[in-house]
Amino acid sequence: MNTQKRSGVSISAVERDTGLGKDTLRVWERRYGFPTPHRDAIDERLYPPEQVEHLRLIKRLMDQGKRPGALLRLPVAELHAQLAQLRAEKNQTETEDWVLPLLKRHDVDQLRHELAQRLARDGLDRFVTETVPALNRLIGDAWMNGDIGIFEEHLYTEVVQNQLRSLIHGLANRGKRPHVLLTTVKDEEHLLGLLMAEALLAANGAWCLSLGAQTPLVDIAGAARGTTIDIVALSFSGAYTWRKARAALIELRQLLPEHTELWAGGEALVGRGKTIPGVRTLERHEDIGPALAQWRATHETHFVKMDATKQLGETLRRGKK
Amino acid sequence: MNTQKRSGVSISAVERDTGLGKDTLRVWERRYGFPTPHRDAIDERLYPPEQVEHLRLIKRLMDQGKRPGALLRLPVAELHAQLAQLRAEKNQTETEDWVLPLLKRHDVDQLRHELAQRLARDGLDRFVTETVPALNRLIGDAWMNGDIGIFEEHLYTEVVQNQLRSLIHGLANRGKRPHVLLTTVKDEEHLLGLLMAEALLAANGAWCLSLGAQTPLVDIAGAARGTTIDIVALSFSGAYTWRKARAALIELRQLLPEHTELWAGGEALVGRGKTIPGVRTLERHEDIGPALAQWRATHETHFVKMDATKQLGETLRRGKK
């Protein structure tokens, strides 16, 4: 009965957990000889946990720009070494080490308190552009190393999200321009990046409208069409591939009215030098402020020029909202 | 070259837009003869827009419980008729008809204002148990009816969720008992029900800890094990089937420590007379208050009497279910 009753997870579970497509997993197995899942009674792939972990490691490095062909021949130890080196290059001596003990102790109240304190001390801008990303990396690393479980990760996400939400709540810029529509596309359920963007936009005086996660493309376009939305902003986490993000952005760009700008940010987009026509890629959080300023500059002259013409009425109507 | 240069979208775009998997799309084509995408130069499927629309229609009816086999043989007109009929069956005279015009006008600020006003007028309890559910039904019907799009639905959800979150934020019951862990299981991404429950629990003096959506079962159990959690509360939306919910609850019950209670609520659970051993099913929001009171009563005596006889405590625990 238990002759090598090795357990494992299905290919769809691995796709969900690692962000690597089913096709990709199969083709890697064929080409590189890894992963090597065993099979269940009906010959379907069963990935042992350590291989899933291995795959996650590879994905992590790919997200940093490495290419799979080389990574797949390397042993786990070497992958860890590469990650360590990357971390060293970035030379981010993480000072936020207070968070892990609190998380492990499940001390939510204290966690909330500490976050609030840091927010008050550093100000919103620095909190969102530095503190939270630093914490995210810390948590990500800790999870990868097995220091914390999914429970602690959920917990952290929930607490930070709440902090950001209440922050945003106090920043409603009724009627101010530009009007920004925020959301994520299908299969992208990470809200944290979106909330961080929303906080920064709101802090810079934009009027934000968040649709939450996973709005279908046609509906985003429909929303932009019927409303006073100036900018559509999308967030892509590291779980999303650059290819997919690119495809979605190109398609959405075609669906959107020409006067609506399309901004995109998130881990999936950093590092590529490439630009997508008609899409503004914001690689770092710090870019949001300047981008907004630039939008305002462009559209101020636009408004001025229009003053002479009959479009003034429309401008006023839109501006009032 | 341009003999019928009909354009269309790729199979992955259709997957993203409709929520139907690639495999499913291909197997439908094979089995039922629909959809019938034409092919591009390299023989890949290109779906014309009207077929994508047709597919979305089918998906909508499937979400209402219809099965694909029948729907795929029906013409578009008939699908529309079915949607209309479903809407007619649900025909409830709702009094909250102020919300639809606001939504259609995308007047978010006014929507927020009206909600806040109703909350102040009716009080938290009535707001959560009556107003919000009534609005939910209204929105659901309007969506099925085609009166509003997914955009408006997201918008509504987002605004109400924000309202609830800021409400909960002001109700932190540090350290009070019971400690309730709230979350949803895998494949259940609707947060609204969870937030409504959290608001009511917090209003009744419970200390709540929300993990957001889709926590794996083992991690829920792990969380309950290492902490002071008294009750694990799960929410199942109407999109979830009763069978799946039941299976998940039974499995989770086995994973949880015996002294941790398991509560479950949501549309997926109402109407069935069935009970699940070891699980407290809360069919209506109004049940939350009494359930909490009962927990407190039991555990007060429990604490007192436990000193006398160990066995009594266990008897109480078991007898309650």
Place this chain on the structure above:
DNA sequence: GTCAATCTTTTGTCCTAGACAAATTGTAAA
């Protein structure tokens, strides 16, 4: 030396058609 154009390798996604289990529905017996 720098930049652009071209060739080569890498890599992800799509293709076909068959198979099977999980979920649902239909039917018969208790």
Place this chain on the structure above:
DNA sequence: TTTACAATTTGTCTAGGACAAAAGATTGAC
């Protein structure tokens, strides 16, 4: 009415092969 079993429906998995888009390497012009 419920319970048990059989029939259907339905989604997801399998196999290699194929090809274009992206990335890396090489060449040529200035």
